[in-house]
Amino acid sequence: MLEALQFEFMRNALFAGILASITCGVIGTFIVVNRMVFISGGIAHAAYGGVGLAFFFGLSPTLGILGFSLLVSVFMAAISFKAKHRADTIIGVLWAVGMALGILLLDVTPGYNVDLMSYLFGSILTVPTSDLWLMLVLNCLIVLTISYLYHDLAALSYDEEFARARGVPVKVIYFLLMAMIALSVVMIIQVVGLILIIALLTISPYIAEKFSRSLIEMMFYSVLLNFLFMLVGLWVSYSFNLTSGASIIMVGAVFFFISLILERLRPKRGIY
Amino acid sequence: MIDSTIIEVRDLWFSFNGQPVLKGVNLSIHPRDFLAIIGPNGGGKTTLLKLMLGLLEPGQGSIKILGQYPKEVAPRIGYVPQEIGVNKSFPISVLHVVLMGRMRGGGGWWRFSKADRTAAQKALERMEMWKYRKHRMEELSGGQRQRVFVARALVAEPEILFLDEPTASVDTKGQADLYIFLKELNETVTIVVVSHDLSVVSSYVKSVACVNQQLIFHDAPEITGEMLEMAYHCPVDLIAHGLPHRVLRTHEDQ
Numbered sequence A: 001m002l003e004a005l006q007f008e009f010m011r012n013a014l015f016a017g018i019l020a021s022i023t024c025g026v027i028g029t030f031i032v033v034n035r036m037v038f039i040s041g042g043i044a045h046a047a048y049g050g051v052g053l054a055f056f057f058g059l060s061p062t063l064g065i066l067g068f069s070l071l072v073s074v075f076m077a078a079i080s081f082k083a084k085h086r087a088d089t090i091i092g093v094l095w096a097v098g099m100a101l102g103i104l105l106l107d108v109t110p111g112y113n114v115d116l117m118s119y120l121f122g123s124i125l126t127v128p129t130s131d132l133w134l135m136l137v138l139n140c141l142i143v144l145t146i147s148y149l150y151h152d153l154a155a156l157s158y159d160e161e162f163a164r165a166r167g168v169p170v171k172v173i174y175f176l177l178m179a180m181i182a183l184s185v186v187m188i189i190q191v192v193g194l195i196l197i198i199a200l201l202t203i204s205p206y207i208a209e210k211f212s213r214s215l216i217e218m219m220f221y222s223v224l225l226n227f228l229f230m231l232v233g234l235w236v237s238y239s240f241n242l243t244s245g246a247s248i249i250m251v252g253a254v255f256f257f258i259s260l261i262l263e264r265l266r267p268k269r270g271i272y
Numbered sequence B: 001m002i003d004s005t006i007i008e009v010r011d012l013w014f015s016f017n018g019q020p021v022l023k024g025v026n027l028s029i030h031p032r033d034f035l036a037i038i039g040p041n042g043g044g045k046t047t048l049l050k051l052m053l054g055l056l057e058p059g060q061g062s063i064k065i066l067g068q069y070p071k072e073v074a075p076r077i078g079y080v081p082q083e084i085g086v087n088k089s090f091p092i093s094v095l096h097v098v099l100m101g102r103m104r105g106g107g108g109w110w111r112f113s114k115a116d117r118t119a120a121q122k123a124l125e126r127m128e129m130w131k132y133r134k135h136r137m138e139e140l141s142g143g144q145r146q147r148v149f150v151a152r153a154l155v156a157e158p159e160i161l162f163l164d165e166p167t168a169s170v171d172t173k174g175q176a177d178l179y180i181f182l183k184e185l186n187e188t189v190t191i192v193v194v195s196h197d198l199s200v201v202s203s204y205v206k207s208v209a210c211v212n213q214q215l216i217f218h219d220a221p222e223i224t225g226e227m228l229e230m231a232y233h234c235p236v237d238l239i240a241h242g243l244p245h246r247v248l249r250t251h252e253d254q
Helices: A008-033 A039-045 A047-054 A061-082 A087-108 A116-121 A130-147 A152-157 A162-166 A170-194 A197-210 A215-240 A244-265 B044-052 B068-078 B094-100 B112-126 B141-153 B171-184 B199-203 B225-230
Strands: B007-016 B018-031 B033-036 B060-065 B077-080 B161-163 B191-196 B209-212 B214-220
Touching: A008 A039, A008 A130, A008 A152, A008 A170, A008 A215, A039 A047, A039 A061, A039 A087, A039 A170, A039 A197, A047 A087, A047 A116, A061 A087, A061 A170, A061 B209, A061 B214, A130 A152, A130 A170, A152 A162, A152 A170, A152 A215, A152 B094, A162 A170, A162 B077, A170 A197, A170 A244, A197 A215, A197 A244, A215 A244, B007 B044, B018 B044, B018 B209, B033 B044, B044 B060, B044 B068, B044 B112, B044 B161, B068 B077, B068 B112, B077 B141, B094 B112, B094 B141, B112 B141, B141 B161, B141 B171, B161 B171, B171 B191, B214 B225
Parallel strands: B018 B214, B033 B191, B033 B209, B077 B161, B161 B191
Antiparallel strands: B007 B018, B007 B060, B209 B214
């Protein structure tokens, strides 16, 4: 593994992995505690429409994904905030429409020859340095916003009614959280691709939730776990010549199932 | 004695999705009252409570709490919401839940102060939950969690305390303990409790309001025939408890 680091693409992959680990750990924590996994999946897949738009109009794909997934996230926030129970159908539709739009736009784009697979399954080994800078900026933006709104987000996630009564601007914060999910989607598509994003956003927070006593702890352990999945996944991918994104997810999955088994074996905690 | 009104609801109308929920509700509550709001499910009890908390806006009419609009006095009001809205598996310690009662919304890089922590300790000690401060909420029993939620409401030292179905997930002993505590607290704090359980009416409260779209107020801890007439879903819990106190007023003609 160490000798692999003399290659620039491997160093870039590692940096991209670290940055994605931080985002996924922090945002994934809110996705898991607020049960927003489906909605995040919707944003991630609809983002493919952004890829299509970018190629059709000859823009940068990252910019296309960024714009389109932000748009979709605002739309989904508006729907799910109003009618929480009817939202899943509409999210499912947007999920499919976004992907279909992307595919059709790529069909009609003349001379299209981009590797479609890299958006679906990620291409962490080909992340250019310019994208790393964008990831770094997005990461700082997300971490700063989350830390600024930490108490509001915690209160909203724990007890929305009470948060409202304490003057938390619930609606604004919900929309901001959705926008941040969109931003993280843009980052993580590079690393594992949009099909596998959900795993990275949910596996580590799910494991971390079991032994955390606060959201901060949960985020911290999630970031560490993600980082571990990235390192081991990259090593597996490099050593056995396997697809990197899928290797990272598989490592996460192994930890996920181990945690499930350990939970079964451990006696229930309780004080009464 | 007009000045001594702490909550003043005047000709309040509210509808939800075109369905009327409250019709012309009037209510005056005096300092150190202990009011039970009873009524059938879907009759508008919780809606009325949320309107008084400023969580909903009245369609018509006005609500004044401590002489101001509900939203303006939010820091002086304590609130114990129904537990259904709480995210049960959320990783949070007992102490942090109580500290939440000292938070102010709107963001900012701030931490809870020493004063916040002292107040949280006092509130937890008062509810006899200080020794559980480091436990995760999901490790507690329903009754213990309810005590923590009351501590969270008390930590801001409110002048009025609103409770929405506070005993829904609490066993019988826990219910009695809670109301004994509330009765003691009532010496300094005005309390409004929404409950479908009428047994509380007789033993602990000072006045009763029965809500079923309209509101009937009675300045004594008993349920009137008028209330029953308006909403005869009310006395569901009447018989089972066998309390020595008479909840129903005797009929005039007997």
